[in-house]
Amino acid sequence: MSLVLIGSINLDQLFNVQHAPKPGETLIADGLIEAAGGKGANQAVAAAKNGMEVHFVGRVGDDGAGQSLRAGLDEAGVNTERLLTDPTAPTGRAVIFVEPSGQNRIVVASGANAEVTDADVEPLIAKMGPDDYLLATFESPLDVVETAFAAAKKRGVTTVLNPAPARTGVPESLLKLTNIIIPNEGEATALTGIDTVDAASTAESAKELCRRGVQRVIITLAENGCYYADQDGDEFATPAFNIKAVDSTGAGDTFIGAFLSKLATSSVEDAVVYATAASGLAVSRQGGQPSIPTAAEVEEYLKEAI
Numbered sequence: 461m462s463l464v465l466i467g468s469i470n471l472d473q474l475f476n477v478q479h480a481p482k483p484g485e486t487l488i489a490d491g492l493i494e495a496a497g498g499k500g501a502n503q504a505v506a507a508a509k510n511g512m513e514v515h516f517v518g519r520v521g522d523d524g525a526g527q528s529l530r531a532g533l534d535e536a537g538v539n540t541e542r543l544l545t546d547p548t549a550p551t552g553r554a555v556i557f558v559e560p561s562g563q564n565r566i567v568v569a570s571g572a573n574a575e576v577t578d579a580d581v582e583p584l585i586a587k588m589g590p591d592d593y594l595l596a597t598f599e600s601p602l603d604v605v606e607t608a609f610a611a612a613k614k615r616g617v618t619t620v621l622n623p624a625p626a627r628t629g630v631p632e633s634l635l636k637l638t639n640i641i642i643p644n645e646g647e648a649t650a651l652t653g654i655d656t657v658d659a660a661s662t663a664e665s666a667k668e669l670c671r672r673g674v675q676r677v678i679i680t681l682a683e684n685g686c687y688y689a690d691q692d693g694d695e696f697a698t699p700a701f702n703i704k705a706v707d708s709t710g711a712g713d714t715f716i717g718a719f720l721s722k723l724a725t726s727s728v729e730d731a732v733v734y735a736t737a738a739s740g741l742a743v744s745r746q747g748g749q750p751s752i753p754t755a756a757e758v759e760e761y762l763k764e765a766i
């Protein structure tokens with residue numbers, strides 16, 4: 461069983477601020493760290509740290525940021541044979557404002573992430589089978605994601621979509637090719653048009669996605685945990701653990717990587733609880749990739765917490 465990601469990879473600059481800057485305002489940050497990030501790369505590291513075989517498809521620029529981000533994935537045990545170096549575009553970057561509550565605001569400059577092509581992905585899809593997972597986000601080109609999902613589905617692969625960042629006008633055809641979708645509330649709202657703000661609207665949004673062809677839906681709800689629904693009519697809500705938030709950057713990504721790493725060997729309920737603990741631990745630390753816990757850390761935490 462392996463996971464192939466069509467993934468974004470960014471160098472993040474995280475500014476600790478008391479509040480996000482208002483129009484025309486200049487702020488002095490309380491602190492700054494530079495860390496490896498990108499939704500796809502964070503998800504890849506989370507899955508690899510939890511024991512999954514992970515192959516990353518993406519692009520970095522021919523620059524120092526690209527080299528250090530590649531080294532980070534290698535160190536985490538992610539296979540980077542299909543992480544290509546783009547000859548013209550720079551490595552992706554993100555500016556992230558983190559408030560004392562841990563809430564963040566992110567702006568991404570896609571750079572080389574936007575240059576990923578069908579040909580980058582094809583060699584890996586050709587080797588995939590029914591035990592494998594293909595995961596993508598909207599930080600990679602939408603047409604490449606849809607073509608890859610169509611090819612993967614023909615091979616019996618389980619397709620997983622994290623529809624982030626939020627966007628409207630997502631083709632219905634892509635939703636029909638998606639086995640598992642994992643949006644947050646804002647992303648669910650953008651997809652369904654249902655204002656996903658409370659328990660009732662979250663359930664309604666999830667069921668709407670099932671009606672549109674997705675087999676399993678998990679809507680992540682930050683400090684309120686998450687909600688699961690599937691086409692068989694099963695549904696459940698899982699609360700978050702009580703962990704002090706420091707920085708929410710990469711929390712959703714950690715949830716997704718940890719969840720997929722458990723899914724083959726656990727019930728979906730247990731995989732969700734495991735992923736909720738992993739993402740809670742990620743929120744208690746700073747940065748995208750630096751905050752992702754190991755399997756041993758998650759298991760240790762669960763032993764104490766349950």
Ligand code: RIB
Nearest residue numbers: 470497498499554710748
């Ligand atoms: O989900 C968090 C990630 O979003 C950050 O690491 C940033 O790079 C953006 O891709």
